[in-house]
Amino acid sequence: MSTNTEQKPTTFIGGAANYLDERLSLGGVLKNFGRKVFPDHWSFMLGEVAMYSFVVLLISGTFLTFFYQPSMASVHYEGSYAPLKGAEMSIAYASSLDISFDIRGGLLMRQVHHWAALLFVAAAGLHMLRVFFTGAFRKPRELNWLVGFFLFLAAMGGGFTGYSLPDDLLSGNGLRIIDGMLKAIPFIGPSISSGLFGGEFPGDEIVARLYSLHIMIIPALIIVLLAVHLMMVIIHKHTHYSGPGKTDENVVGFPLMPVYVAKAGGFFFLVFGVLMAIAATFTINPIWNYGPYDPSPVSAGTQPDWYIGWLDGALRLAPSRMDVELLGVVLPFGVLLPLVISLAFLAVVAAYPFIEKWVTGDDREHHVLDRPRNAPTRTAIGAAGVMFYAVLWAGASTDLIATNFQMNLNQVLTSMQILLIIGPVIAYWVTKRACLALQRKDREIALHGRETGRVVRLPHGEYIEVHEQVDKYELWKLVDFKDYQPTLARPNAQGKITLGSKIRAALSSFYFEDRIAPVSKAEYELAHADHSPAPSVEKPKRKPRELVGKK
């Protein structure tokens, strides 16, 4: 690629760069890639936090593999933790104890690995919420939403398989619940369970199998999905929030080289540093407290890590005594119902971009993000989903809520069951009303400016309140959004109105019946007819300071 051979580089770095460029054509890649423009906003860094946590997981996890032994063979513990000396346990648990007590830096590595795992899934979850509430999943990014969704599932899977490796009492109880859920599946469940555990629970295979999943298959899956996820970000370019000069045809921000390379590099070390500081000061998963796994005891306060909590909560909140016997097979609906509901919830999350696109019928590309208030129904659906998830999540800690707040466990459970059903409805309604009210406020401010509270008496005796007009930048944010209107069911080529189009029309009116239209130019001019000076609604002439990348 490098044809410009007249100029010979004189410095060492220049020479090295030229050497590489002549052999690998790096110049072209760097030129394209380095000039990639990214917008600047704090909420765009949440996915980055997840990625950096994953890097920390890889580093600390590699350390742990040097010392951990995934074997369920029985040994007598001879390490330094006094209350377990001589106790019979699996090699897996004994080696986890050795990492914690007898290997230099082992406990810090265990703790940073576990804290990083919690942060990984939390940051990924928050990133997903940001993408949802700003509408960043719209065309052309629907597929990337799916990739992200599977990344989130893989992260949960990675977490759960890792949580089970120390073979302590707590993680064994977690596996027992998985075993129970598998066995609840009619007809094929018991076979799946014995296939997974290599016989009856707990067997002596499961830890080694989970280990293979945890250190090879799931990380490989995450790396591949992450690569696809990031590649799609490069292909689609990053979205940006609405503002003057920001359109669906451009990206406004700073180039990757050198601004974002420096920023992201620094940010990685900040995330790493925060994780190390937490790991050095706060205990996580003190496996020595729980003791070796034994199928008979279950300790009070047995919970999974937070990201599995909502599934545990679903089990806890399901009513008991729902077993039905059918054709000689018992169907335990107390277990099957939570299983089906959780899977249905995940399916809706995965399918949401496609559902919304079908309802709006909007085939345009969207690179400018929505303010959540400007998509009231979507925001309200999101809030309902968050509420549903949160109640299930809190459901996993009913016993701790009861103990720590001195409440009646049964009443806590019943309240949560009720909240699980009415909570999302309330959240939907409140959020939608709040969004519409905020939109009305925006409209009011765009048309009439902010109330200043200054009342002035004019020379002829009239009192007026002085309104302060917003500047052009602010105004742009208030008026720049798409206005959808409910569509009607239309007959197809055969002149029939299909059921599908009826459902679509019903959903469309559900989405867009209550809406606040953005301020139009005519309205704006009318409102400012007797005020002076009226700011223009045209695009501001001055270009923003940042670089405008080509689409």
Add this chain to the structure above:
Amino acid sequence: MRRRPWAIGFVIFLGLVLSGGGYAAATNVVQAEVSSADQVAEGRKLFLANCASCHGSNGEGAIGGPSLIGVGAASVDFQVGTGRMPGQASGPQLYKKPVQFTEEQISAMAAYVASLAPGPAIPDAEYLRTTGDDIDMTHGSELFRINCAMCHNAVGAGGALTQGKFAPALGGVTEKHIYEAMVTGPQNMPVFNDANLTPEDKRDIIAYLKYVEEADSVGGYELASIGPVAEGLFVWIFGLGFIIAITVWLGAKAN
């Protein structure tokens, strides 16, 4: 052969006395100290003034209070010694509160209740040791996990039971009171008698609990030892919270 009707009654009575007495003799720990008649009289006075309204003037029980016949000195020492008795209000379970009586008064009441019928005695100091070569903490921790942790949590942080009842946290409870609780089964706790857990077993359990309570935490602050829920809340509120603060800082315009 003729039998008089009362003879059958007499045989039954004799059988009951023998089996009941034999059972009592076999299951009871020997009274640790012989209480004097004065102490019992003093205890009865205190009992009448503070306990009789619920437990009956002879400890036979009344509305709101169970019979105390046969509960033994250990029961009184535990309930009054931890402040649970005299009870404050009826409810699913009584809470701990500041102790209302002096050591002598508690001993006197314990002696009085013990004089009503044989029952578990206040444990011997021998079984309240937490150090010594014969103490097997590993055994104690295993017994704790099998018998106690399902209600009291793996390190005794406490847990919830049904309908407002709960298993209290075990930190700060004296060795004597832990032992007495095991042997008398206060409130919603089951009794772990000496056939179930020998006095040596109980001693090992107590030694384990005291180790957990007193040992320095190896991994840093423990977040109340209530497990993954506290860890999850911590990572969301402080971990992610702090990192979001960093993102806001990084995302802020430099003007």
